[in-house]
Amino acid sequence: MAITSANQLELLQTAEAVAREKMIDPGLVVEAMEESLSRAAKSRYGAEMDIRVKIDRKTGRATFSRVRTVVEDDLLENYQSEFTVKQAKQYMADPKVGDEFVEEVPPVDMGRIAAQSAKQVILQKVREAERDRQYEEFKDRAGTIINGQVKREEYGNVIVDVGRGEAILRRNEKIGRESYRPNDRIRCYIKDVRREARGPQIFLSRTDPQFMAELFKMEVPEIYDGIIEIKAVARDPGSRAKIAVISYDSSIDPVGACVGMRGSRVQAVVNELQGEKIDIIPWNEDIPTFLVNALQPAEVTKVVLDEDAERIEVVVPNEQLSLAIGRRGQNVRLASQLTGLDIDILTEEEESKRRQKEFEERTQLFMDTLDLDEFFAQLLVSEGFTNLEEVAYVDLEELLVIDGVDSDTAAELQTRAKEQLEEIARKALERARELGVEDSLVEFEGLTPQMLEALAEDGVKTLEDFATCADWELAGGWTTQGGQRHKDDGLLEKFDVSLEEAQNMVMTARVLLGWVDPTELEPKTNEADHDDAEDGEEA
Incomplete structure (x- = not known):
């Protein structure tokens, strides 16, 4: 042709x-x-x-x-x-x-x-x-809800007709055991859109926490308008969920607005999520207060926050323990996801036993090291003293407030404490030298004899060994693997050495060894400012 x-x-x-x-x-x-x-x-x-x-x-x-x-x-x-x-x-x-x-x-x-x-x-x-x-049509729609029609099911994955293309709802993104037949209408969350060799792939989800957030945005006009904001969402798909909300208008109750008249708004979301129970919680910038709200309906009597470890300890009444933990740990798990913290739950009885154990251990410490009777040692612990350093170097005035302690007794307590600390330091230094610690490390400023002993027990015996240590190896830290946080113990962590202090000590050791040029560590002055200063002098 x-x-x-x-x-x-x-x-x-x-x-x-x-x-x-x-x-x-x-x-x-x-x-x-x-x-x-x-x-x-x-x-x-x-x-x-x-x-x-x-x-x-x-x-x-x-x-x-x-x-x-x-x-x-x-x-x-x-x-x-x-x-x-x-x-x-x-x-x-x-x-x-x-x-x-x-x-x-x-x-x-x-x-x-x-x-x-x-x-x-x-x-x-x-x-x-x-x-x-x-791809151009759907790439900007990631993070939104889309309505589609079921075309077929392949190995548990649902292929959905979304108008100008097909999307896939994987079986692990479906709620519970829900199943669909061809031509069923379905509402999903667009989780991801990828450009691949076989064409753009649109991945849907019904289990993503943001799916519930978007559903609330559709049902609650105040959220759509920005008057109420969803700050955090945690879900156990098909079973239970928690959502934290805050209102930027003092006249509007965020929880009430999300619940709606006679629960109409939240019920619409529950129906879409196959009956998933939803706890709507008021957001609070104060983490302990927010956690108390997040653990509802359980009552909390005490909260202890460890910001460095990103852990939080919660004390609940004995009869509230099962309610706080929830079925198969569901309640505490969702609260942990909502706050982003690891949560330890103790009963009042367990906390009392732990505090009693700590009290007895500190009492015994003062009895053994300061040659005190049990009653006097208990007085020290009751006043908040936890170790010998606090007794040895605290102001005398703080010891004089203890009943039965005069100036002579206070001075004698501090003398005994200092002598005991010196003896402990002497023995620690002897032990460190027996392990082979060299003078270059002993003379390094900032390391106590107890620290030298701890380093030597781990094979750090020279200044070169110390200079090769990473800061987290000394101070400890946390790492996240597979979504789980793991504690990394530091060689000097028990001596309350911070990460910044560890960095400074390691860098100082490297400078002393000539591995690092000290001028490189100095903050560089602005050359332009320097030139301006010279011009001013010439003028």
């Missing part, structure tokens, strides 16, 4: 029909046709020729052209599509490197093979354009 014998407008009509069907730009279809005709022409004239086809967007006339580019003599490689400046002078008035010489060539006869090849090129281009259009 010769291209000239075909109805010239038929190309444009075909392009428009395909574009309407696939909902893409007709220009892209025409470009695909031009490329397919170009390939067919190359099979006729020769693959090394640069044959280009241009289809007139108004008349549909296809123009076939051969293009040759002017190149430098030593860069000439393809004699069919390139020529030198000297050769180009036969065709062009003033040729320069980079100029193109275009001459029209006769249209080709489209044989059966060439026509089939052209068809494949057009189909491929149309598919690529359709994929690009689909």
